[in-house]
Amino acid sequence: MSNAYIDEFPAEARIVRAAFYSSFLALALGGVFGIIQTLHRTDFLRFMDSVDYYTVLTAHGVFLVISFTIFFLVGIFTWAITTSLDRGLEDIRFSWGWYSLMAVGITLTGVAILAGFTDATDISASVLFTFYAPLQAHPMFYLGLVLFVVGTWLAGADWFRSWLAWKAENPDERIPLPTFMVLTTMLMWYIATLGVAVAILAFLLPWSLGWIDTVNPLLTRTLFWFFGHPVVYFWLMPAYMMWYVMLPKISGGKLFSDPLARVVFVLFLVLSVPTGIHHQYLDPGIAEGFKFIAMTNTMFLLLPSLLTAFTVVASMEHGARQRGGEGYLGWLKALPWRDPVFTGMALAGLMFAAAGFSGMINAGMNINYLVHNTFWVVGHFHLTVGTAVALTFMAVTYWFLPQVTGRALWNRSVALGQVVLWFIGMTFMSNAMHRGGLLGIPRRTAEPQYEGFEFEAAVGSVAELDAQIALGGVLLTLSLVLFFANVIGTALNGKSDSLPANGYAETLSGPEDAPLVLDNLKLWTAIAVVLVIFAYTFPLLSIIERGGLFGPEVIPFPLTLESVTTVGIALETAATETVDGATLALVGVIR
Amino acid sequence: MRISKAALLVVIAFTVPILVELRTVLAWVNVELTVLESVTLGVAMILAILVWALWPENGESGHSSTR
Ligand code: HEM
Ligand SMILES: [Cu+2]
Secondary structure (H helix, E strand, C coil): CCCCHHHHCHHHHHHHHHHHHHHHHHHHHHHHHHHHHHHHHCCCCCCCCHHHHHHHHHHHHHHHHHHHHHHHHHHHHHHHHHHHHCCCCCCHHHHHHHHHHHHHHHHHHHHHHHHHHCCCCCCCCCCCCCCCCCCCCCHHHHHHHHHHHHHHHHHHHHHHHHHHHHHHHCCCCCCCHHHHHHHHHHHHHHHHHHHHHHHHHHHHHHHHHCCCCCCCHHHHHHHHHHHHHHHHHHHHHHHHHHHHHCHHHHCCCCEEEHHHHHHHHHHHHHHCHHHHHHHCCCCCCCCHHHHHHHHHHHHHHHHHHHHHHHHHHHHHHHHHHHCCCCCCCHHHHHCCCCCHHHHHHHHHHHHHHHHHHHHHHHHCCCCHHHHCCEHHHHHHHHHHHHHHHHHHHHHHHHHHHHHHHCECCCCHHHHHHHHHHHHHHHHHHHHHHHHHHHCCCECCCCCCCECCECCCCCCCCHHHHHHHHHHHHHHHHHHHHHHHHHHHHHHHCCECCCCCCCCCCCEEECHHHCCHHHHCHHHHHHHHHHHHHHHHHHHHHHHHHHHCCCCCCCCCCCCCHHHHHHHHHHHHHHHHHHHHHHHHHHHHHHC | CCCCHHHHHHHHHHHHHHHHHHHHHHHHCCCCCCHHHHHHHHHHHHHHHHHHHHCCCCCCCCCCCCC
16 A cells, blocks of 8 residues: 555546646647647648638647746646645545536537538637637637636645645644645636636626627737736746756755745736736837836846746755765756756746746846747747646656556656657757748748748758757657657556555745745735736726727717618719829829 | 756757857858858767767766766
8 A cells, every 4th residue: 555645635636637737638639739830830831721820829838827937837736736735635526626626617618619510510610729809709618717717716726725734723823835735826827817817707708799889909919918917827837836946856865945936926916917018018098117126026027037947946955965975066967867857847937937037137127129020929928838847747647647547657758758758859949930030931921932032041042940840849749759659657556555655845944934924915915916006007997098998989880771872972072082082192193 | 967957958958049149240250151061060069978978987887877
């Protein structure tokens, strides 16, 4: 008999498992679309019509950054709460309830997207994961997203409930670190999702149902980014949690500092939301001053990431020295490179450092103009969510899967090869994407090859960049194949009773060193809300003032036959006048 | 072996970012490598790493240390 998670919490393990498998299904689908669009835009293999490109890209984006990431993180959050509070969920039926809501929601959304490939129905949702108006999706797409998000809200409520129950029994104890991380992340998520909830429920869904005729695109866009920036921290904070509570343990040491980890999560809670406008530096209709405030907040947001880099490396070094590592850099050799869980997370962290540099370029208001909407941005976020998050999740899967299935990992060497291959593939792909972006190659384009115009490469040629992107994409796809081989192989393995015990890293400097105020979640939430109000009230008011709540005034559509003739005459007069004016001007110019 | 097999794998993987970035860096000092030259350089780097890693250390007669 082992002490794995499934032995302690069999019912919860089933939920975590369901969440993981849902997440992997999304990863597989997303990966397929990823390689299709890579080969299509680089013109190596074009078997579909370019008209379908947005459908593919929507599926890639939504499946990967909504379903894959969020299903995975609700799995590890459930693990974190139950393990660190050492108690099961309060009511497992409620937990299945939120899981089912998420599953039903994402299925509706997914079906709406995939239906875009066939003409059999007129359902489609090729609106990309940002669903900017005027791109419009079938109502099912928005409805599914709403259900999915409500599912995550209920999941958060479930975890808060566990914590409150635990607190009632342990009134004088500090919140265990993993629970603290889950709660702060969820508070951030509640604030963030308000933006997208308003955008969908008040505007986009009624618009797509035909209840209202128009929306104000700048307003829905701004509400989207109100959510769209913090959502990146919703993906990242679980990955950070893994770096804080798992990586030190796997390296054979302890977490360097519990207080510092708490500070980092508080900073994320406070600063994640009032920064969304940094995605809109190029949007007309938002005053420069507001953009400047968003930029300032963004630069502050670098701080918690730098603190993380410090703490995580310090913990790794501690672990390596525990394992007998010596010397200034020699300790690196003592790290458990053989372990895919460790190596995957370490490589993910390293690529995140590179992502941080390209992120600083994006964040600078003026230099952003150089890279905005180019392939550079795609290169950037394949390092952040596509590697720092995705590779961390895949790496910890090799630890979690045995814990929640009770079966040993199918093959550790394949797993090691998989994480290293992801690193290599992503290096090729994202390097060339960044460089392509600097030449002005646009993102979200099926055929970025233009007649009579050539992008000029500073080094090498555009053809070489394309080849490098395709090579990277193929290696990444291979890496995914290896990943799924392990997931399936493990599921088919027999039960094992020699699994490592469930647990997470201890700390060198524990919660007793952390000021009590850090655990005051109400205070931090209040500060976060105030900052959001500061950052968003005036921009939103001025957007509504200028463009109207539902867009510019709608010209009433002619309903009667008479009005048609009236409008017709009016249009004709206007047109003749314009033509006359133009002729006059032209004559003037010629003279 | 000087380092474990797994560590060797990671070190070799690291030649990829170095190589890919080196091409851009060298261009600043007006050294433009072709793809073939870059690949050759990469193979040379990997060979050098392999030789360094597999060469028996003094006193250690070829058997690999396992970690
Ligand atoms: C097999 C691995 C992958 C390949 C080959 C790949 C390839 C690509 C390419 C070429 C694009 C740009 C298309 C364009 O702008 O025209 C893209 C966009 C994108 N990818 Fe990936 N990707 C992979 C994995 C991932 C992962 C793991 C994530 C996140 C977890 C991700 C998230 C995204 C997102 C959010 C977009 C932007 C979609 C949009 O512009 O609406 N990708 N991917
Ligand atoms: Cu952002």
